[in-house]
Amino acid sequence: MSEEAEILQDEPQEELYERKSFSVDKGQEPMRIDKWVQMRLENASRNKVQQAIDAGFLTVNGQQVKNNYKIKPGDELLLMSLVNPEYTEIKPEPISLNIVYEDDAIMVLNKPANMVVHPGVGNYTGTLLNGVAYYLQQNQPGLTDEELPRYGLVHRIDKNTTGLIVLAKTASAAAHLAKQFFNHTVQRKYTALVWGNIEEDKGTINAHIARHKRFRKMFDAYPDGDHGKHAITHYRVLERMNYVTLVECILETGRTHQIRVHMRYIGHTLFNDWEYGGDKILKGTVFTKYKQFVDNCFAICPRCALHAKTLGFKHPVTGKEMFFESELPPDISAVIEKWRNYVQHKQLPLE
Structure with a gap:
């Protein structure tokens, strides 16, 4: 089995997703794809892998598959995964947001100066995502912290850069947008x-x-x-x-x-x-x-x-x-x- 990580982990970028490719060996026996991928990713739970497959973050030979797909020799897998997951918790905060456009799948915001996009070392509060989390909870009563779409951020701009940024409100929308950023079609x-x-x-x-x-x-x-x-x-x-x-x-x-x-x-x-x-x-x-x-x-x-x-x-x-x-x-x-x-x-x- 060969694996290629096309984006280095220690060098952050504006696009927040990396792409990993896997090739299935000739001698591989049939196995559920979620189990096969989990065995090859460090600290990956079966549930997280299944969520990634459901959202379209994983393709086989260029096609989306279901969790019960059985891999076979020669299959080429492509996985989009979050780079630099520096934040594990997003605390909802009442922060003013300039929302340019919104529907059930995406949000486009106009970010002001002096605002960090997402929580990280030294900036756990007051970020754009803290404000988005609060906004979503206010508009969807009963939404839990676990259900907040942390995966919605597919790119970022610097703290002191102003302007437009798009966020996904669903996992499938995030996967679709991440591919566009990765393929440089945005x-x-x-x-x-x-x-x-x-x-x-x-x-x-x-x-x-x-x-x-x-x-x-x-x-x-x-x-x-x-x-x-x-x-x-x-x-x-x-x-x-x-x-x-x-x-x-x-x-x-x-x-x-x-x-x-x-x-x-x-x-x-x-x-x-x-x-x-x-x-x-x-x-x-x-x-x-x-x-x-x-x-x-x-x-x-x-x-x-x-x-x-x-x-x-x-x-x-x-x-x-x-x-x-x-x-x-x-x-x-x-x-x-x-x-x-x-x-x-x-x-x-x-x-």
């Missing part, structure tokens, strides 16, 4: 304000992403070799303001900090991205009036200037193409307008 466009004048109108950044070799909370780009995970970001210039540029970024893959790392890699760190040095003046001579202007911009947008603006996918039940768009939040809009006025009415300092 349409995602981000708007970012970056330091410097990007000369090309558009381009593609192709560089692996992995944890920084010195600073473990950061990530870095590795263009040569196989270190890290394959990552591709397409970008298009929306507006140039001499010392900052407004860009649209389209994700082909979804790695943690992908846009932030890739833009820094090409020399255009996101504006006020303190983790990657964007909270310093990276373009322009530091003199009193200009420095004061930039500090004022940092105060207006006290975070990384990144917004998940559009999200498109196929509805997991109807198959209908769904598309959502979110306006830029006030802090990013305000800092863009401030830069526009500055370059229009004042001469920027020469380097």
Whole structure:
């Protein structure tokens, strides 16, 4: 029996599902698939495996099967499973949610800045999922903690990134959405304000992403070799303001900090991205009036200037193409307008 884990466990990503493949040996005798899979997964209960099969997270030769399916030699199994299950409990909390769309299968929300998506080390409360759990319980009286759809999160965005995120309300919807994210068929466009004048109108950044070799909370780009995970970001210039540029970024893959790392890699760190040095003046001579202007911009947008603006996918039940768009939040809009006025009415300092 051979097993291939296609996503490394110790490197988180925006998509929260990994894909594992299994090949059944030629000498394998018939056996129920739920039992066979359970024997090959660490800490997996028979019940959890059965739930995964029922939800469509496990396919055999590309087809969904039932729990009583008997495996046979040569079968190729593909299992989608949750990556980084850092949280084991979601405490419902009354947190304000900006719900853009909702039906029986999915929820699309517009996440504000300074909100973590799911509980984890150091952030057990106040997260988006804590608010969703409370919302679901209020709308479905009698819903127990065990019945809350922890599996509903199929991707995430950073704490200080604003914008659109989709959650599944059923296991089957989660499986369907997870496959779309894994196969890179989900349409995602981000708007970012970056330091410097990007000369090309558009381009593609192709560089692996992995944890920084010195600073473990950061990530870095590795263009040569196989270190890290394959990552591709397409970008298009929306507006140039001499010392900052407004860009649209389209994700082909979804790695943690992908846009932030890739833009820094090409020399255009996101504006006020303190983790990657964007909270310093990276373009322009530091003199009193200009420095004061930039500090004022940092105060207006006290975070990384990144917004998940559009999200498109196929509805997991109807198959209908769904598309959502979110306006830029006030802090990013305000800092863009401030830069526009500055370059229009004042001469920027020469380097």
